[in-house]
């Protein structure tokens with residue numbers, strides 16, 4: 001997905017490219033060649049749509065090796081007059097980050113949750129406050145070094161520079177969660193192909209990250225085995241006629257399923273398809289809930305569950321989620337950005353939209369305003385002659 005700031009300094013999605021991915025399994029690269037081909041193909045399509053050339057990218061990462069932990073750090077305030085400055089904040093986050101992370105793991109994100117100045121708790125931004133002791137609570141997300149390196153290698157070999165790796169669910173959260181949800185506390189469940197990524201927000205910051213190595217692919221696989229049809233037919237049945245909540249399927253609805261090996265197509269009740277899908281989706285949700293309960297964070301998700309990823313398009317996904325998690329559930333569509341055509345305003349694109357938004361957040365202000373100036377100039381019609389005049393003025397006046 002390609003984003004740019006328009007002349008009004010508003011972020012716009014201008015290019016989208018999609019390619020089948022065969023080189024990843026459960027979020028981890030298993031075939032470099034196949035993965036880099038998929039990347040190159042998708043980027044090419046996005047470039048064609050936007051008329052821009054891609055040189056670097058923010059890369060999404062997932063996989064069962066992802067782990068989130070909460071940590072804290074303390075430092076003495078050293079600034080003049082005990083006034084807390086950016087250096088103190090950097091230092092305390094560094095201290096909180098200094099927990100023992102094994103050599104084979106790489107820190108992907110360190111996100112401050114809250115600060116404590118002397119005995120004053122619950123401070124969002126401690127800068128300019130006066131204090132002696134500064135404490136930070138942070139959420140640290142790490143992943144296997146080799147997984148990260150393989151992904152970056154694929155991006156590089158496809159011809160692009162990776163600006164950095166961003167956890168899928170963190171990107172999706174940027175694109176779909178409202179500030180109210182993050183404050184009140186909610187659970188984001190990103191239902192992908194090979195993984196299901198969960199992220200719990202509370203008081204505006206992430207508190208729990210987990211990746212379950214089961215996803216939509218397993219649902220398709222179940223249908224393929226139980227109905228004895230090839231994977232591509234099973235995938236189509238799932239998307240077009242599937243439902244993961246048997247209680248909302250009309251009992252007399254049927255679906256035509258292709259016969260295998262020259263046999264005649266058969267008519268299958270939709271309730272039977274739902275009966276195959278529901279247990280698997282229940283399993284996925286329960287795995288997520290178990291992990292949240294083990295950490296004692298169930299009370300944090302009163303703001304509800306938000307579903308994204310392709311699996312969120314599944315009929316019944318919300319009904320089943322609200323029953324398993326016992327809180328309201330909704331589908332998270334990426335929030336409206338300029339240029340994002342209706343077709344892409346779907347939970348399928350939440351992660352990619354979020355990557356663009358987070359990448360844009362990290363651009364220095366000059367570059368955002370720079371886009372404004374450049375665009376204005378383009379509109380004013382910068383001819384070769386104008387450029388020459390400008391050069392002349394710069395050099396000779």
Ligand SMILES: Nc1ncnc2c1ncn2[C@@H]1O[C@H](COP(=O)(O)OP(=O)(O)O)[C@@H](O)[C@H]1O
Pocket residue numbers: 191192193194195215216217220235238239240242308309310311312313314315347348351
């Ligand atoms: N309409 C749909 N109904 C049910 N599942 C869908 C639908 N569209 C896509 N999916 C499923 O979503 C999954 C892919 O989701 P996506 O978010 O693109 O995955 P990933 O983040 O792993 O790349 C696949 O398992 C696919 O079968």
Ligand SMILES: [Mg+2]
Pocket residue numbers: 168190191192193309310348351
């Ligand atoms: Mg996804």
